[in-house]
Amino acid sequence: MNGPDVIIIGAMKSAxxxxxAQLGAQSGVFLTNPKEPNYFSDDDIYAKGAAWYGGLFAQAHxxxxxxxxxxxxTKLPTYPATVARLKATGLTPKxxxxxxxxxxxxxxxxxxxxxxxxxxxxxxxxLERHPELVDYSLYGKQMTPWVAAFGADAIxxxxMEEMMEDPHSVLARVGDFIGRKDLAWRDDLGRMNVSSERIKRFPMHGLLFDNPVAQTLRRTLVPKALRDRLKAKRQxxxxxxxxxxxxxxxxxxxAADAKVLNDHFAQDSGLNPAKSKDTA
Known part of the structure; x- marks a missing residue:
């Protein structure tokens, strides 16, 4: 099966x-489009088959x-079949x-x-209605099937905190891990997928707000004071x-889950337990 050499498996909202994006900007690194195919997790995407997934890498050199x-x-229990599906392919990505x-x-x-x-x-x-808010932050729980299937050395x-503090060193660690010594952090790329404005989206949001033509018309025809009031209602x-x-x-x-995580990676002494610098 044509597949990845490296998979970034999570966690959601952790950079x-x-x-x-940094890896995709490097010479000799091929990033799929879409970046996040979710092939092994989502049933409807998995149903597209191995040929579809392999085709995502067809343009790679x-x-x-x-x-x-x-x-x-890494969204248990929402997507329980992920690890077994990847394991069954015989692929051994980092x-x-x-x-x-x-x-x-x-x-x-x-x-x-x-x-x-x-x-x-x-x-x-x-928190009461959506247990996934907590589940996806239980990193030890999320890692348990991955370590069992592929071993801690494969992970x-x-x-995110250490990436924000010293991105160049983090990318160098990534390079050592994937076998590339020449990776260089691109400061011009900035951070991706940051929801700092916290603007509520709705159906056709992209067409009405993100579209360049719509943006020009809105700025031309709608007074700024009114635009600001409307934006505030969605913010x-x-x-x-x-x-x-x-x-x-x-x-x-x-804290209890962190012990599980640390037990999985007992030999990993390079992790920097930096304090959070949450900016989302």
Missing amino acids: TSTLA ADDIRVEASTHY LIYITRDPVARLISHYIHEWTQGVMTCSLEEA LRLT MPVRPELSASARAALETVF
Whole structure:
């Protein structure tokens, strides 16, 4: 099966898009389009078959390092078949797992879903209604089937915090892991997929707001004061915060899971447990 040499497997809202963009900008590295095919996780995409997935890499040169990045691959229990499907192919890609402070990731996840109109309630109410907010931050739980199937040595564990603090060193670690010593961080690319404005999207949002023609017409015909008022109605006014009790309860859960994660990577002494610098 034609497939990847490297897969960035998550975690969601942990700078996976930024790292994928950096790799895709390197000479001799081929990044799939779409960047995030979610082939092994999503049933409807998996049904497209191995030929479809292999075709994503058809334009790669023979000596390219082929990369894809799908955060759905570490979204248990939502996508339970991912690891078994990849294992069954016989492929043995190198795997990169990026995490961040689990509470910060959870909040950024909630903001993302709020902008998409998926979660319309408060953050703490969403914790009750949407257990995936916590599940996807249980990094030890997410890594358990991956380590069992491919071994800890096949997985490079990074944090978003260390990438923000010293991106050049992080990319050098990635290069060592994938067998490329010449990777160079592109400062001009910036961060990808950052929802700093926290603007709620809706059907036809891309056509009405992201389209250059629509942008020109809107700026020409609609007074700025009115545009600002309309934007404010779609904007999350302040970043949501957890109550002290809710945060304490979550930190107890995440501390227990962190032990599971560290046990999986007991030999990994290079991880920098930097404090969160959440900006989403």
